Amino acid sequence: MPWPDLTPRIIKSEIISGEFQWQVWLQLFTGIGGHVVFLVTILCAIGFVGNLVVPKSIDSGVAGPLIESMPISTMLPSLFAVQHSVMVWQGFKRWRTRVISPSTERSTFVPCVDK
Numbered sequence: 390m391p392w393p394d395l396t397p398r399i400i401k402s403e404i405i406s407g408e409f410q411w412q413v414w415l416q417l418f419t420g421i422g423g424h425v426v427f428l429v430t431i432l433c434a435i436g437f438v439g440n441l442v443v444p445k446s447i448d449s450g451v452a453g454p455l456i457e458s459m460p461i462s463t464m465l466p467s468l469f470a471v472q473h474s475v476m477v478w479q480g481f482k483r484w485r486t487r488v489i490s491p492s493t494e495r496s497t498f499v500p501c502v503d504k
Contacts, residue, residue, distance in 0.1 A: 416493045423496035 436443035452458075475481055476498060489497055 412490070416490065416496075419493045420496040 433443055435441065437445070438447055440446040440448055482494070485497075486494055
């Protein structure tokens with residue numbers, strides 16, 4: 390930040406004036422929601438791998454033919470890698486901060502990549 394001492398005063402005056410109060414609440418609930426989505430996702434992944442509580446686990450499926458399984462097993466990690474690579478690209482981050490505020494950028498990034 391070019392002027393770090395100026396930012397807290399601007400945020401404080403915006404909150405006190407009430408002009409941007411709804412945006413502050415929206416950012417707060419977006420952050421909480423992002424972390425709740427992450428928590429549920431990671432708990433489901435633990436349950437899936439550990440055969441705990443979830444209705445479908447890693448051992449409950451039927452093995453399919455190798456010819457059909459190999460392309461799927463290759464494409465899913467590739468899709469995961471492409472999504473992560475695009476979302477950390479600086480051009481995408483600049484575009485995303487035009488759509489959402491920089492303070493909620495991390496809260497929206499976490500649920501998008503942790504699937």
